[in-house]
Amino acid sequence: MPERAVYVLLDDYGWQRYAAGSRAAELDLDLAAGPASALRRIREQQKTEQWSDDVWCESAVLVDQPHKVLLFFTTHTTGYAHRAALLTTLAHTWPEWEVRWAYDGLADLLAYLGLDRAEVRTEHSVIDPAAAEDDPDQLVSVVRESGEIDAYAVRPAIDEVLALGPECVDLLPEDAKVTECDLPRSGVHIDIPAKTIGLWTMDAFCGLPDKLAWPGWQVGTWADRYPDHLEKCKVTCPEWHLTDGLRTLVDRARALGSRPAQDS
Structure with a gap:
């Protein structure tokens, strides 16, 4: 299944949209290295004139360079510890930037640009709920x-x-x-x-x-x-630990570094 990612870069001259069909799962690592590395990686992706939709887009990021705003989301964290570790890391690797989570997904990027969220809305399928005590969604x-x-x-x-x-x-x-x-x-x-x-x-x-x-x-x-x-x-869930999330980021970076390069 494609792991679609959408990227938006803003500068003093306007904004440019990029897309990748297989990099959504790597957005955490693309951003964690800091602005210079992230911008270089984003510019390597395919420029596009179309948006994805909020069903198929699994990661998205907007980088507003003049105002130093990083707005993003990804569905590819392994859990709360991994996500918390990513946000903690970004606070250090993107100093003086405002880091925001896009809680409405891709639609938040459109809203930031002054566009209508409806452009990316898509109906989801109705799925009967099933019990999932382990790893519930x-x-x-x-x-x-x-x-x-x-x-x-x-x-x-x-x-x-x-x-x-x-x-x-x-x-x-x-x-x-x-x-x-x-x-x-x-x-x-x-x-x-x-x-x-x-x-x-x-x-x-x-x-x-x-x-x-x-x-x-x-x-x-x-x-x-x-x-x-x-x-x-009144439901109890296991505690999570930031160190576990940081370890996940390090392990993912090592695993990615050992893989052969792939086309986006």
Whole structure:
């Protein structure tokens, strides 16, 4: 499957878009070495006049050189520790730059350029949720009218099921109920009495907050603050350690350095 990546470079004369069909999984390493290396790598990619879409784009980065803003996301981190290590590394290797995570994915890059997010929106397939206590993609919790809280660990993420409306809570599989699980990549907290929804992700929302604009409900985004969710739904996840993430980055860099060069 293609690992599509999109790159945007801004300078004093405007912006240029690049794309690669097989480098999305390497964006962490492309950026970690700092601005000079990242810019050189981006300019090696193919210039393009077209955007990808937010279904198939797995990594994207915008480098605003005049204002020193680095805006990016990638779905190719091995977990929260790897992601935290990447952000920590970028704070050191991109000094004096503002490093931002693009929580709405590729659409955030378009918004930064003053373009319409709708240009990259694509409908996702509706997939029935399946239980996934180990390595879940999403943790969905529901506060019932009675005040009882149920939590479900599922894979894959069921954004399109959730977009069906409040009735979607009846579609969550009983065998997916958990009180503890591996740390998921995203979470949704549905409070039926309060008619509120909270969302977080370590990847990208790709328009999910808009899809969950159920009539009469309020939607809030928690960026990557998964502890807020775990506290509300009383689910326990294993702790992660930054040193493990830093080790992952080093191991990935060594493995990449030992591989033969490939075309982008």
